[in-house]
Amino acid sequence: MMNESLIQSKISEFDRNGVILLKEAFTQSDIELLISGLPPTEELGKDFYCLKQNSDNYLCRIMHFHRYASQETLRLMGHPQINSIVSQLCGESFILTADMMIFKHQNCNARIPWHQDFVDNLNIDRIITIGIYLDDSYSNDGGVRFIRGSHKERQNICKFEHKNGHLNDLITLNVEAGDIVIHDPMIVHSSEIMLDQKLRRTLYYEFRSERDVKFRASWPESFLENRKKLYKLAQKAYIEKLPRQDFNKTILQCYESKLPIIPPNYCSCL
Ligand SMILES: O=C(O)CCC(=O)C(=O)O
Numbered sequence: 001m002m003n004e005s006l007i008q009s010k011i012s013e014f015d016r017n018g019v020i021l022l023k024e025a026f027t028q029s030d031i032e033l034l035i036s037g038l039p040p041t042e043e044l045g046k047d048f049y050c051l052k053q054n055s056d057n058y059l060c061r062i063m064h065f066h067r068y069a070s071q072e073t074l075r076l077m078g079h080p081q082i083n084s085i086v087s088q089l090c091g092e093s094f095i096l097t098a099d100m101m102i103f104k105h106q107n108c109n110a111r112i113p114w115h116q117d118f119v120d121n122l123n124i125d126r127i128i129t130i131g132i133y134l135d136d137s138y139s140n141d142g143g144v145r146f147i148r149g150s151h152k153e154r155q156n157i158c159k160f161e162h163k164n165g166h167l168n169d170l171i172t173l174n175v176e177a178g179d180i181v182i183h184d185p186m187i188v189h190s191s192e193i194m195l196d197q198k199l200r201r202t203l204y205y206e207f208r209s210e211r212d213v214k215f216r217a218s219w220p221e222s223f224l225e226n227r228k229k230l231y232k233l234a235q236k237a238y239i240e241k242l243p244r245q246d247f248n249k250t251i252l253q254c255y256e257s258k259l260p261i262i263p264p265n266y267c268s269c270l
Helices: 004-017 028-036 071-077 080-090 157-162 210-215 221-239 244-254
Strands: 019-022 048-053 056-063 094-105 112-116 128-133 144-147 170-172 180-183 189-191 199-209
Touching (some): 004 019, 004 080, 028 071, 080 094, 080 128, 080 180, 094 210, 094 221, 199 210, 221 244
Antiparallel strands (some): 019 180, 056 094, 094 199, 112 189, 144 170
């Protein structure tokens, strides 16, 4: 378990830079368990989609990841490590507000341009995105790059895309399977293509405080209660072995309440 004072020392770095790397947050066996519980993609319908070149997939996503949860994947969300990290960043009452897995394949089109995931000015408590790495990701081979301190306001992304205005402020990271990268969704980030590695899978979780969720007038009221139920279930799954039929109903209810889409901020003249 990651030591609390380590996380505390990283919090000011997170506030200053907008991103932190936590090494060895999960063990190899946690990651193997997560991989063994990945859902068969043919069962995911519209929540699994891929960008393709000819017939080759290059960037695929599983949206609403835990809707398809096996006992193994649910268990990871309820892992005490997640509770410890998120409660220190977002407070004791936190809510999972998004869950998505990305599959990045070796392909010339698999670059993700500079962007902010969304721009939000509410600023009540921290909003964090945790990337849990199932595979290694190196800075010189398609790893995610960040612009230090760019999370504090809306940015003119074209400056990063077309003027190389970022080079002094670039944060690049060498990440290994089991490490996690936590970023503020407003930090400007991108990832280049992979030339050596064939596949990189990252599970992204977005967490916010309960206070933040309650403040959003256009979000359905049922969302909060359903999400709390889901998290309790995940904690139970961490302790006990739960067959899918025991949690199917709660999971489906949980994903019934949909949130309005908040658009990302990309450069429009790519
Ligand atoms: O994992 C990556 O390469 C970046 C993913 C990303 O920035 C996104 O999905 O918005």
